[in-house]
Amino acid sequence: MGKTQSKLTPEQLTELQNITYFDRKELQQWYRGFMNDCPPGVLDKEEFSRMYKQFFPFGDPTPLAEHVFNVFDANKNGYIDFKEFICALSVTGRGRLDEKxxxxxxxxxxxxxxxxxxxxxxxxxxxxxxxxxxxxxxxxxxxxxxxxxxxxxxxxxxxxxxxxxxxxxxxxxxxxxxxxxxxxxxxxxx
Missing domain, CATH: 1.10.238.10 (EF-hand)
Known part of the structure; x- marks a missing residue:
């Protein structure tokens, strides 16, 4: 899912529904937002840190953002694609306590x-x-x-x-x- 495409295929939607706590509509909305913010279809560490700074303008989020990036980047290729992003967001935002x-x-x-x-x-x-x-x-x-x-x-x-x-x-x-x-x-x- 690191390749740029305008929307998720039905197969991708089904796969993501099966491995996250999001429904089809939510997945499509998140995908549109992700592609809008990350037109190449992936986030690198620098862009991820920049996004973190928007959430934490009063401190220095860079060191933590780098560590969080490493956990989001499940395949350890130096980029976060949409699947990695939405899976991590699913666990941290909606996962059961043991998953968190x-x-x-x-x-x-x-x-x-x-x-x-x-x-x-x-x-x-x-x-x-x-x-x-x-x-x-x-x-x-x-x-x-x-x-x-x-x-x-x-x-x-x-x-x-x-x-x-x-x-x-x-x-x-x-x-x-x-x-x-x-x-x-x-x-x-x-």
Whole structure:
């Protein structure tokens, strides 16, 4: 679906309906908007970051946008086509909690090895803090990325091995919903 075409074929619509939480009409509307914003039919990292800046004008969204881009880019070819875009939007905006948790885990698991290290978590939390800038007042025990990650690991790292498995992440996120709340930024879009 990376090739430019004016509308989705019936086969593409059926496939996307089967793998997303969108109906045919919504898929067609999203496709028109995507093609209007991305005439080549794909988003590169730079364009994706530019779009993020529109949503977060008061902070620096670039570091987080780069990590989110990497999760959206399911086939890792350096571009987000419509199928990748709508599948990610479907999960983050309308997915079940377990799907959102899996997506969030992929965001924090930067190297994709199936675990989140302290440094990976710190990288993403720093990016989130840059994104929000001075717009969010944080409690003293979370006013730096390091304090926040220390708190997360104290809560989630049950076996104290300095990395989080998906199971630890999932259980910990149920105790601290703010871990996944970042995904709610897509709720107004879908």
């Amino acid at each position: 948790l899996r997506w969030a885990f992929q965001l924090y698991d930067i190297d994709g090895d199936g675990t989140i290290t302290y440094n990976e978590m710190l990288t993403i939390v720093r990016a989130i803090y840059k994104l929000t800038g001075q717009m969010v007042k944080l409690p003293p025990d979370e006013d730096t990325p390091e304090k926040r990650v220390d708190k997360i690991f104290a809560l989630m790292d049950r076996d104290k091995n300095a990395e989080l498995s998906f199971e630890e992440f999932k259980e910990g996120s149920k105790q601290d919903p703010s871990i996944v709340q970042a995904l709610s930024l897509y709720d107004g879009l879908v």
